[in-house]
Amino acid sequence: MLEPAQENPFPDSHVLGEGPEPHPQLQPVLGLIGRWHGQGSGEYPTLEHGFRYEQEITFSHDGRPFLCYESRAWLIDESGVALRPAGREAGWWRILPDASIEVTLAHPTGIVETYVGHASGTEIEMATETVALTPRAKQVTGMRRRYALQDGELTIVQEMAAVGQPMQHHLQARLRPRKG
Helix, strand or coil: CCCCCCCCCCCCECCCCCCCCCCHHHHHHHHHCEEEEEEEEECCCCCCCCEEEEEEEEEEECCCCEEEEEEEEEEECCCCCEEEEEEEEEEEEEECCCCEEEEEEEECCCEEEEEEEEEECCEEEEEEEEEEECCCCCCEEEEEEEEEEECCEEEEEEEEEECCCCCEEEEEEEEEEECC
């Protein structure tokens, strides 16, 4: 007979001051830890129209020098009514002693990206090092992301090179902390 499973003794925390102490290497990205929610807009030359979306992001840690990252988005109409699920991704942000960052992200659409970047002050910039695709995934060849913390808001700007198009603006969102 199996013993009852014990509760995870090393849970992630998305609230500073609760759970494990953040690893000292997380210092450059401590402001990201938490749950974020907000709205954004997107466009791309292959789309007939631009679009609006809402997004939730969670950054958590377990005391080691990396962040667990999860993002979910859904399309909204002009009045903010939810239309359908949109982008979703999950992965890990590894913070190195010199504040450089290595990121791995996986998407349910068959795309896996690795990024390299750097945290400096209230900004983080990163670009893809590699993009791996399953046989039927959209042909994405590169991404760039910029995260900026200012006045309690997280701004995210994303550029993309895909389906024969060069690197160019794709998404921009403003998120605020969400309690709980």
